[in-house]
Amino acid sequence: EAQVTQNPRYLITVTGKKLTVTCSQNMNHEYMSWYRQDPGLGLRQIYYSMNVEVTDKGDVPEGYKVSRKEKRNFPLILESPSPNQTSLYFCASIKVGDADTQYFGPGTRLTVL
Amino acid sequence: EDKVVQSPLSLVVHEGDTVTLNCSYEVTNFRSLLWYKQEKKAPTFLFMLTSSGIEKKSGRLSSILDKKELFSILNITATQTGDSAVYLCAGVTNAGGTSYGKLTFGQGTILTVHP
Numbered sequence: 295e296a297q298v299t300q301n302p303r304y305l306i307t308v309t310g311k312k313l314t315v316t317c318s319q320n321m322n323h324e325y326m327s328w329y330r331q332d333p334g335l336g337l338r339q340i341y342y343s344m345n346v347e348v349t350d351k352g353d354v355p356e357g358y359k360v361s362r363k364e365k366r367n368f369p370l371i372l373e374s375p376s377p378n379q380t381s382l383y384f385c386a387s388i389k390v391g392d393a394d395t396q397y398f399g400p401g402t403r404l405t406v407l
Numbered sequence: 408e409d410k411v412v413q414s415p416l417s418l419v420v421h422e423g424d425t426v427t428l429n430c431s432y433e434v435t436n437f438r439s440l441l442w443y444k445q446e447k448k449a450p451t452f453l454f455m456l457t458s459s460g461i462e463k464k465s466g467r468l469s470s471i472l473d474k475k476e477l478f479s480i481l482n483i484t485a486t487q488t489g490d491s492a493v494y495l496c497a498g499v500t501n502a503g504g505t506s507y508g509k510l511t512f513g514q515g516t517i518l519t520v521h522p
Contacts, residue, residue, distance in 0.1 A: 337450070344508075353509070396452050
């Protein structure tokens with residue numbers, strides 16, 4: 295089954311404790327992306343990756359890091375989480391040139407205390 | 408800075424009504440405009456629009472893009488309670504070649520359809 299998986303789905307952590315949210319897709323898509331969704335602000339792109347070893351900033355990259363060492367994986371790293379990073383996070387992938395195959399992961403609800 | 412604005416922010420209608428959702432965009436090096444439906448989970452893809460004036464249609468939903476006036480509309484005819492959701496649009500930049508660049512989402516339109 296074609297899908298994007300994220301782990302963990304729910305996470306409660308404390309300020310400053312480094313964490314990684316994993317994202318994996320099994321569709322061989324070139325493009326992957328991370329978003330955060332906050333009430334009243336819609337979806338905002340954090341980082342995106344056009345292919346392996348190619349990443350770029352979205353609209354809200356501060357406080358986040360990403361890497362794309364393999365085509366299928368695109369982890370999101372919070373080196374020192376802060377309460378303003380409490381949010382719902384989505385990973386997504388797109389087959390370049392065919393937006394009909396954009397898939398979102400199920401989401402990760404992160405709470406930073 | 409790229410910007411996408413949706414209107415109205417919320418809409419309440421009765422089953423059978425027709426609704427029009429608006430999306431205006433200012434996106435550098437514009438590639439395409441995407442529409443999504445989001446219920447209580449991840450967004451699901453509805454349409455991708457790249458050319459002006461060509462209507463995309465799927466059942467009771469249709470959408471069109473105006474690249475001169477920089478807006479798109481999403482129409483839903485004969486609404487049903489199952490259409491209740493947040494509808495999101497996003498502008499996509501062209502990163503060169505055939506590659507997608509940055510996506511900028513609007514804040515969404517909350518549609519509520521009453522029986």
